[in-house]
Amino acid sequence: MHTPQPFPTINTPRQLPSVEQLLKMPSFVLAMAQHGREPTLKAIRESLAEYRQALQNSPQTPLDIAGLTAHINQRLQQQTQPRCRTLINLTGTVIHTNFGRALLPHSAIDAIVRACAMPCNLEYDLSQGKRGERDDWVNELLCTLTGAESATVVNNNAAGVFLLLNALALKKQVIVSRGELIEIGGAFRIPDIMQRAGAKLIEVGTTNRTHLTDYARAINSRTAMIMKVHTSNYAVQGFTHTVSEAELAQLAHEHQLPFVVDLGSGTLVDLEQYGLPHEPTAQQALRAGADLVCFSGDKLLGGPQAGMIVGKKSLIEIIRKNPLKRALRVGKITMSALSAVLQLYQRPETLHQTLPILRDLARSQAEIRAFATLLYPQVQNILESKHWPIRLELIEVASQIGSGALPIENLPSFALAFLPLRAKDKSVIHRLESALRQLPTPIIGRINSGRLIGDLRCLYDADAFLSSLSALAEYA
Ligand SMILES: *Cc1c(COP(=O)(O)O)cnc(C)c1O
Numbered sequence: 001m002h003t004p005q006p007f008p009t010i011n012t013p014r015q016l017p018s019v020e021q022l023l024k025m026p027s028f029v030l031a032m033a034q035h036g037r038e039p040t041l042k043a044i045r046e047s048l049a050e051y052r053q054a055l056q057n058s059p060q061t062p063l064d065i066a067g068l069t070a071h072i073n074q075r076l077q078q079q080t081q082p083r084c085r086t087l088i089n090l091t092g093t094v095i096h097t098n099f100g101r102a103l104l105p106h107s108a109i110d111a112i113v114r115a116c117a118m119p120c121n122l123e124y125d126l127s128q129g130k131r132g133e134r135d136d137w138v139n140e141l142l143c144t145l146t147g148a149e150s151a152t153v154v155n156n157n158a159a160g161v162f163l164l165l166n167a168l169a170l171k172k173q174v175i176v177s178r179g180e181l182i183e184i185g186g187a188f189r190i191p192d193i194m195q196r197a198g199a200k201l202i203e204v205g206t207t208n209r210t211h212l213t214d215y216a217r218a219i220n221s222r223t224a225m226i227m228k229v230h231t232s233n234y235a236v237q238g239f240t241h242t243v244s245e246a247e248l249a250q251l252a253h254e255h256q257l258p259f260v261v262d263l264g265s266g267t268l269v270d271l272e273q274y275g276l277p278h279e280p281t282a283q284q285a286l287r288a289g290a291d292l293v294c295f296s297g298d299k300l301l302g303g304p305q306a307g308m309i310v311g312k313k314s315l316i317e318i319i320r321k322n323p324l325k326r327a328l329r330v331g332k333i334t335m336s337a338l339s340a341v342l343q344l345y346q347r348p349e350t351l352h353q354t355l356p357i358l359r360d361l362a363r364s365q366a367e368i369r370a371f372a373t374l375l376y377p378q379v380q381n382i383l384e385s386k387h388w389p390i391r392l393e394l395i396e397v398a399s400q401i402g403s404g405a406l407p408i409e410n411l412p413s414f415a416l417a418f419l420p421l422r423a424k425d426k427s428v429i430h431r432l433e434s435a436l437r438q439l440p441t442p443i444i445g446r447i448n449s450g451r452l453i454g455d456l457r458c459l460y461d462a463d464a465f466l467s468s469l470s471a472l473a474e475y476a
Pocket residue numbers: 156157158159161182184188229230231232233262263264265295296297298306307403404
């Protein structure tokens with residue numbers, strides 16, 4: 001009788017198949033058709049190199065062809081999966097820069113899909129049949145919502161600050177309080193941006209106290225503007241003094257200078273109506289006398305990455321004519337999403353339902369607790385069935401808004417806390433954190449005093465969460 005040949009074992013590097021031999025195997029002929037020749041070749045070469053190394057290091061453990069082909073296929077799958085991996089954010093930071101900041105409302109996602117699938121009127125005036133202006137997509141809405149005369153949009157708020165400095169203060173001086181020389185994540189520093197924009201920073205006052213007279217004394221014939229920067233990611237507390245926007249506006253205007261406010265996060269509605277702490281709005285800054293206000297699109301506004309500059313028409317015109325505006329402009333993806341988000345602001349009474357960022361921020365602790373209670377036994381079951389020596393607790397935590405907004409304010413929330421079953425077993429928590437991070441849909445929490453904490457503020461879809469968790473490997 002004919003006995004089927006087992007896969008030949010490989011004991012030495014010389015017994016490894018060649019790249020050409022592997023390429024002829026049906027599974028790699030298929031792989032090439034699916035993923036392309038180069039990625040397939042790359043995966044084959046890398047796996048062969050690893051096998052060669054393994055055989056040299058420990059010649060006693062024989063390997064086989066089946067293992068090798070599986071190894072190559074796995075590598076190929078990994079290398080050809082989409083670069084964008086969606087994940088479950090249980091960090092408790094709602095606007096997480098590393099996770100892409102604000103989630104967009106459905107209307108904005110639909111608008112993006114439409115604008116990308118068909119040609120659109122990005123810069124085309126349909127009533128006149130002529131070239132139009134892309135800022136027109138949001139100009140009117142931004143003016144209505146903020147009370148500004150005019151508005152323009154660039155790639156992000158860093159670009160907005162850079163552009164307005166270059167357009168209005170090139171080779172001139174800009175007065176900023178020493179208490180506001182901020183650095184925000186990703187190497188955005190006011191002094192550096194200022195220098196690169198070609199403006200000279202004139203620091204006034206001290207870290208904790210700056211007075212109106214400090215600004216007044218610094219004004220001279222080379223002054224281009226007075227600037228106020230929202231200290232968005234820290235707070236100076238104690239013996240402090242800052243000058244109000246109204247006072248700075250008045251001083252600037254007495255000297256025919258523009259007064260500019262970098263609001264950072266900035267928002268268009270009073271957050272207190274949703275039970276959130278106060279955050280300065282663009283309207284307030286303009287009403288206080290600011291000539292220009294700039295802010296981010298993907299922080300509290302809840303839209304796509306963008307930088308808004310709103311204010312005096314004459315100044316916005318100068319900014320629009322600057323050649324750098326062309327280099328920093330946004331595309332149709334941003335414009336379509338941003339205009340859809342701004343439209344939601346025309347109905348502020350439903351924003352906490354329509355805008356994901358507000359839905360997350362305004363979610364009550366009671367609701368999160370109810371959700372946590374529902375999840376608890378099911379999560380417990382999954383961990384037990386996989387033999388993880390972990391016990392669960394429901395704990396009160398404080399979520400953060402993130403991205404520099406309202407830096408010292410915390411939002412009461414609820415979390416699943418994963419603790420080691422044996423108190424001394426600290427490593428199991430790190431292993432769990434790593435295993436959850438490497439799931440097909442990663443679950444990201446944070447480790448705090450020996451526990452892994454999963455803040456449930458931003459989680460709504462229990463099924464998606466449980467099905468992701470079910471892919472957790474058995475504890476070994
Ligand atoms: C976040 C922030 C910026 C930068 O905005 P991006 O949109 O991230 O470029 C600038 N200034 C302040 C005060 C900020 O908080």
